[in-house]
Amino acid sequence: MRYSELLLPTLKETPAEAEVMSHKLLLRAGFIRKLSSGIYTYLPLGLASIRKVEQIVREEMNRAGAQELLMPMVQPADLWKESGRWEKYGPELLRFTDRHDRESCLGPTHEEVITDLVRRDIHSYRDLPLNLYQIQTKFRDEIRPRFGLMRGREFIMKDGYSFDATESGAEITYGKMFDAYHRVFKRCGLSFRAVEADTGTIGGSFSHEFMVLADTGEDTLVICRNCSYAANMEKAAVAPPEKPGEDVGLLPLQKVETPGKRKVDVVCEFLGISPRELVKTMVYLADGDPVAVLVRGDHEVQPVKLKNMLGAVDVEMVDEKQIFDITGVPSGYLGPLGLDIPCAADREVAAMVNFTVGANEKNYHLQNVNLPRDFKVFQVADLRQLTEEDKCPSCGGELELTKGIEVGHIFKLGDSYSKALKATFQDSSSEEQNFVMGCYGIGVSRTVAAAIEQNHDQHGIIFPLPLAPFQVIILNLDPKNQEITAAAESLYSQLQQEGLEVLLDDRDERPGIKFKDADLVGIPYRITIGKRFVQEGEVEIRTRADGITQSLSPDKALTEVVSAIHDGMAATWE
């Protein structure tokens, strides 16, 4: 491709709307343009990178025995009503009615459609297992789209669904997908980690998220330095607390005045105690019903754990005003004694003695509170967020917390959809059985954003070779010079003949602009042809990632770049 013919509108300045690096660079490097909130046009280079990810995904899915198909984006409401998700899914599902007043929606995911397809056409265990996938634009009416391609309303996703005859078969399929996902992200040239994930409302114990490691990631990962344990923070189990020493006697309950002291650290300072000796009472609404959660003063409630413990669809924290409306107590003085709503406690709290809580009365706290002497809870469970001080729940080793971007998620679904949609087959003894399903997603467009988030510097993107829109760029520094131009054109066609993806910057621009654009766009290899070629017969090759530069004859440069790219591509394979 010739730069002079390419739609590649690079920007010198960052549009004000962009906050995170991948968004800024995608805009500046001419990869995307926004149409409206969370909805983007992929310009030629942006699309090229997306296609790279798609192709890798395709090859690895096919290699793992999955088959590609393409399902409709517009889906009838009836199918969603059948699965029960028309009511459950919420406003994220974009619904509309057509000219005949038929209700429809834009597919945010395709469990319903694929299950409907399979129940119509597959009737025998002999046809199983079956693993199907598609790569398609999804629409989710996100509450808050943000960060460019990182969380769009419209985005490109690979979604795959497997159908097995048995649980054990489904687990084998899950394992295959787990391995395939490893290969996908390895081939993308990304630094990533698979972590145990919350299964959400779907349930079941099998779920992994594939996380691209990047400081700007929205998720926090817990990784053991000692064993193979790795989990999403919201899922990460906290090791059970140590029991207190046996000789600790229970002291009598005592009410103390704490005028105007509401925050944990303020109360603790005033009373001369540590936050480890205080218990916070947090109020949540679980599907609309208030519930109080007790955690130690220096801990935080993990809402996902609470949600799973309660079996709720949705839990949300309440604000100060709601706390007063619900409990009649101003926030800051809330405590479990005499509280009028159900109360659950983190395991850590259950192991504490003589602790301090709010008195459910303005300007008062209670000290030397003890469970179960002074109050009862309906449940003790692991409800708090893990901290850096905690030990690995698997081996007791040191933990490391790091940030990641979720680019893939695999679930073992079980039979929840096949039951709801009455999707069955006959097993070898002619018994009707529900399919055992799995589902597997990859955020294709997000993967491109995550790659940039992970690989950039002050000058621009540093694409991993497998995702780069072009593998090599040739800079013709002086298109008016016939000798230079002839050399550039010759290298251009030779590289193309070698099967490489090459961009020739043949624009009538000053060298500085060409250097800056090449750095910004992040093409892995750069060949510069300028007056040094006229003087010494040499061109310059430079790698974007490490800036290593060498001057060579055009012939040597050609073989050097060709072999470097072949080696680089091969290195991402297992």
Add this chain to the structure above:
RNA sequence: CGGGGCGUAGCGCAGCCUGGUUAGCGCGCCUGCCUUGGGAGCAGGAGGUCGCAGGUUCAAAUCCUGCCGCCCCGACCA
């Protein structure tokens, strides 16, 4: 939806508080000259319903009201 911020040329911004005649600046764009190994220089030029609607006023980018859009923080998720 709750909280915060923004909307003036393709991009980045100033002007608004304290209303006043042709609405500015930098970058980009067009023409010419010049320059050519890290976003040059000179000269000339094009480009604006000041987000939309209403109101106040002799007069509104500026003050008031309503609406729309966009961004950031929270819940959601590939």
